[in-house]
Amino acid sequence: MSQRSITRMRKPPAASIAEQPNASQIVRVQIFAGAAEAIDRTEIEVSLAMPTSGAAILRAIGQQHPELNSIAVRSRIAVDQRFVSGDDRLDGPLASVAMIPPVSGG
């Protein structure tokens, strides 16, 4: 057996992980305002079962970072700077994910 095939058996390529139902992905989530102040950070990591959704990401944030739960339940998720609805199916690598707490511009 070649070295290449051994490597492949031990560590499947990232792309195939995303295609497997229930494969998990570590996603970095940008956070803002009161949420960022609550934990003194502007970014967190969450482990997500893929495929996922906006609602599932918010649940995962609340479960894995309990100090953010109260604000996560009132927040929305943006992917690539656009809001996703709670049940939009999200799959594949999620490059830019943000938790958007209730806004107060103006």
Next chain:
Amino acid sequence: MIRIQTQPIDVDALLTAVADDDCGASVLFTGQTRRWTGETETSSLFYEAFEKMAIAQLEELAAAAKRRFPIKQVAIVHRVGEVEVGELSVALAVGSPHRDAAFAAAAWLMDELKRDVAIWKREHSPAGDRQWVHPQLDADAAIDGGSS
């Protein structure tokens, strides 16, 4: 003109941006830091934006307003950082052939901005208290103090 900036807002620049020979009306709205909200005193507001998203949202709002109302020009500028009492936090201008559409579009744009655009304010009191404003989290939904 769609901008998020730390420097003070120049309203003349917004009116210049919406100047159009086909427009007989220009409406300018400004929002500024308010000292009193009920019995709560504000000394300044601090604004934070998810700038990349907020700019994209404001550009989409401007385009949507032009589809929704018979207007021709839109300019929106929002400040970030600390905004003292009396200073402008936001300004928008709409240019339209007739005034009714310009008034309606300006009101609609501000409502949409306040509902969706990824910008947040933190209130600072004279005593040094600091409080982020997340309207749907506040027990009193009317709490959105210190600004427009």
